[in-house]
Amino acid sequence: MRMTRRSFAATALAFAASPVSARSGFESWLRKFKRRAARKGISERTLEAAFAGVTFLPKVVANDARQAEVAKPLQDYLASAAGGARLSNGQKALKRHNSLLSQIERRYGVEKEVLTAIWGMESAYGGFRGSLPVFSTLATLAFEGRRRNLFEAELLAALQIVEAGHASPDEMRGSFAGAMGHTQFMPSTYQRYAQDYDGSGHANIWGDAPTDALASTAALLKAEGWRKGQPWAVEVRLPQGFDLALTGRIYPRHTREWARLGVAAATGGALPDHGKGALILPAGPESPVFLIYDNFHVIKKYNYADSYAIGVGHLSDRLAGRPTLRAKFSQNPWGMNTGERQALQQRLNARGFAAGTPDGVIGEKGRAAIRAYEQANGRPVTGVPSKALLASLG
Numbered sequence: 001m002r003m004t005r006r007s008f009a010a011t012a013l014a015f016a017a018s019p020v021s022a023r024s025g026f027e028s029w030l031r032k033f034k035r036r037a038a039r040k041g042i043s044e045r046t047l048e049a050a051f052a053g054v055t056f057l058p059k060v061v062a063n064d065a066r067q068a069e070v071a072k073p074l075q076d077y078l079a080s081a082a083g084g085a086r087l088s089n090g091q092k093a094l095k096r097h098n099s100l101l102s103q104i105e106r107r108y109g110v111e112k113e114v115l116t117a118i119w120g121m122e123s124a125y126g127g128f129r130g131s132l133p134v135f136s137t138l139a140t141l142a143f144e145g146r147r148r149n150l151f152e153a154e155l156l157a158a159l160q161i162v163e164a165g166h167a168s169p170d171e172m173r174g175s176f177a178g179a180m181g182h183t184q185f186m187p188s189t190y191q192r193y194a195q196d197y198d199g200s201g202h203a204n205i206w207g208d209a210p211t212d213a214l215a216s217t218a219a220l221l222k223a224e225g226w227r228k229g230q231p232w233a234v235e236v237r238l239p240q241g242f243d244l245a246l247t248g249r250i251y252p253r254h255t256r257e258w259a260r261l262g263v264a265a266a267t268g269g270a271l272p273d274h275g276k277g278a279l280i281l282p283a284g285p286e287s288p289v290f291l292i293y294d295n296f297h298v299i300k301k302y303n304y305a306d307s308y309a310i311g312v313g314h315l316s317d318r319l320a321g322r323p324t325l326r327a328k329f330s331q332n333p334w335g336m337n338t339g340e341r342q343a344l345q346q347r348l349n350a351r352g353f354a355a356g357t358p359d360g361v362i363g364e365k366g367r368a369a370i371r372a373y374e375q376a377n378g379r380p381v382t383g384v385p386s387k388a389l390l391a392s393l394g
Contacts, residue, residue, distance in 0.1 A: 026056040029143045033152065042159045050135050050162055050169045057132070057140045063176040064141065071359040074283045074307055075329035081311030082318055086120050090319050093125040100211060104197070108218035109228040115214050117316035118302065122184040126210055129181055130174035134158055138178040138187075154178055157187035166194075166202045173206070181205030182213035193220040224301045225294060230274050232299060232313035233290040235266035235325055244285060245382040248371075249292060249364055252278040258291065266326040282306055282363050284333035284385075288325045306363050334362065334385040344385055347393035348373060 034047050080086065094101065094116045101112035116125075123129045138158060142151035158178075161167055174180035178187070185194070185205055194203035197215035205213040239262030246253075246261070255273040263279070265271050266288075277291040290310070299309040318324065334341065341360040348355035348369045353376075355362070355369035367383035373393075374381045 023056045026140070026143050030054070030139060033139070033142070033155070037156055037159055040156060042156070042163055046159055046163045050159055051139075052169070054133070054136045054139055056143065057136050060132070060137050060140045060176050061144050064144070064146075071357060071361045072307070073329075073361060074287070074310065077307045078311060078314060078325075081121060081307075082315040083324075086124070086315065087318055089125055090116055090120045090315065093119065094319055097210065097214075101214065104215050104218050105228075108215070108222045110218040110221045110226050111228060111316065111320070113316040113319040114221070114226075114232075114299075114312070115217055116319055117312045118217055118299075119183055119210065119214065120315060121308070121312055122179075123182050126182045126208070129206070130176075130179065130184075132173060132176065133169075134172040134174050134178050134180060134187070135169055137174065137176065141178065151178070154187050157191055161187055161190060166190075167204070167206060171206050182210045183217040185213075185216065189220065190216070193217075193223065195219050220302070221298055224298045226298050227293075227295055230293050230295050232295045232309065232316070233277075233280075233292040234272060234274070235327065236271065236279070236289050236291045237264050237266050237268075237327075238279075238285060238289055239263070242285075244281070244384045245380070247279040247281055247285075247289075248367055248383055249278045249280055249297075250368075252276045263291070280306070280364065282310060284330055284335075284362075286330035286335075287333060288327040288329070336385060336387060336390070340387060340390055341385065344390045344393070345369075347390070351393070 030051065034051065037047060038044070094112065097116075098112070101115060104110070104115065105112045119125055135155070135158060138151050138155040142148055142155050158172060161172070162169055172180060175184060179185060180187070180190070182205060190203070190205065193216050194205065195212055195215040195218075196203045198204075198209070198211045200212075203212045203216060205216060236258075242262065254276055255271055258277070258279070259271045263271055271291075274293050277293045280290050280292055281287070282290070296309050296313065299312050300306070302312075303309070314325070336344070338360040341362055342358045345355040345358040345360070345362065345366060348366075349358065351373065353369040353373045355366045362385050366385065370385060370389065371381050371383040373379075374383070
């Protein structure tokens with residue numbers, strides 16, 4: 001049976017509430033995993049050191065369940081991500097580490113403001129790197145089973161980090177998901193991108209100094225195709241009567257084509273030419289509209305949520321001295337109240353069109369579900385949420 005996010009949450013919370021039976025099964029699973037890890041080249045010495053004191057953590061399972069249920073409206077998300085303390089502390093961090101960040105920017109071709117924004121989003125500039133033992137966290141998530149293959153692979157990668165002498169098990173502490181250090185690398189991400197920028201002999205993303213973590217983040221973005229000088233997005237204005245069916249990240253066009261269709265910069269000037277881009281409406285057409293470029297998709301390699309990419313991008317803009325968003329956020333995105341948007345998601349899901357958790361936040365995933373529904377039912381393909389669409393779903 002396919003498990004929905006809601007049913008997973010209920011199951012996971014019940015699972016976490018039964019610690020005795022969970023721990024019994026955990027010990028059995030752990031013994032089998034250690035044998036598999038040994039066959040993959042992990043020494044007995046590393047296994048003993050890494051798994052000494054490893055325990056099942058019910059709070060990790062419960063937190064994973066809660067994360068699946070939570071979504072914030074973009075307006076609220078950005079208020080936290082790119083304003084208040086995060087912005088002011090980011091300005092201080094940028095100034096304090098300007099020399100290091102500038103050196104990294106020259107070497108890897110990733111703007112220092114972008115690196116600082118990711119640092120701020122991931123650990124509040126090193127202030128909240130996570131304190132949970134990574135081996136207990138990853139082992140708990142692997143045993144829990146919803147994403148067993150993923151977390152068993154991450155657990156093996158963590159063992160390989162210890163085996164190679166890059167860190168001790170006790171140094172490897174992190175978040176509820178097993179992400180570590182200043183910029184919250186998963187173990188497999190560390191293996192692919194970690195940089196020993198300070199020349200100490202090991203890429204140290206865990207210590208108080210952010211040097212290696214920031215360089216490693218720059219290396220990740222560069223490897224994924226970051227283009228220095230290209231913005232992640234620009235805020236734009238749509239002309240009256242614009243065909244919203246043309247919007248969505250799957251429909252990129254050249255700047256001249258958008259300009260010909262009447263799309264203009266939010267500032268009122270000519271649309272800047274940063275290459276091919278796509279229009280996204282994360283909170284509907286009456287809220288800020290973004291023309292996104294390749295760098296937007298590179299940020300999503302770090303975290304796939306559109307809100308995260310917008311948060312990092314806008315925070316980096318603010319750190320670079322650019323203004324806040326021009327458009328205000330609509331109280332009823334797409335001309336629908338929260339209950340109506342939730343009902344639309346629920347009805348699409350019920351018909352087999354994956355519109356995501358019915359949280360009332362209809363982004364690119366929800367719009368893709370609408371397009372699929374429209375195409376399957378011989379309707380004009382627009383991907384546009386509306387009250388009429390909700391009524392048609394019955």
